[in-house]
Amino acid sequence: MTKFNELEKGGIFGKGIANPYGKFFEGDTFLKALATSPDEKVSVGTVTFEPGARNNWHIHHDGYQILLVTDGEGWYQEEGKAAQSLKQGDVIVTKDGIKHWHGAKADSWFEHIAITTGTPEWLEPVSDEEYSKL
């Protein structure tokens, strides 16, 4: 039994569509675009992860990303550091150039708002071996 199954139907801002960046993710994830800043530099959207789903390691170049966890439980990890457990209300700021990944826990749906600027560089997946150790 997984936790926060109600997210399968979408949280506060809705579930949106199958993530158009899905090839850079493991598992099923969903993207609801919420807004773009008038200067078109900052995008705001909600990402919903099924249990076990996560993105590849990646870097935000010439920008940053702010994550606001709206529901469920997940993980955030920067290269060379321990993974951090995330729950509703947690906030993460990823600086320019930092290699990292984020996603759901194996037994829980997970949802966060992402405030993003810059250009992502998508890298290798988080292996099942790495992920299963969490």
Next chain:
Amino acid sequence: MTKFNELEKGGIFGKGIANPYGKFFEGDTFLKALATSPDEKVSVGTVTFEPGARNNWHIHHDGYQILLVTDGEGWYQEEGKAAQSLKQGDVIVTKDGIKHWHGAKADSWFEHIAITTGTPEWLEPVSDEEYSKL
């Protein structure tokens, strides 16, 4: 009886502190700072409004504001336009130079995330006469 009274104890991200910009608001409001972008240009926080609370008319200069409604019911109005009713999941983008206000409905607590850049210019309050017509 007012609606969404549970917000008196804080929503997803917590209630925070008495709003330090309270002199530009009518009624009691609360601010929970969530993040500042690494370039220090964009701030992210949650604002919680007691029923009837609202900010003065104001303008964001050299910037913008994105509102993500997380709970409760409120109003958003741009000068010269009708007020828009807001509920959980609604999103507002206020462009540079637009005179506007936002706040709770008279019978409801209200909470939104605000993603803000630029410099606010605070103007006159929304009068009780204007507000009571909504």
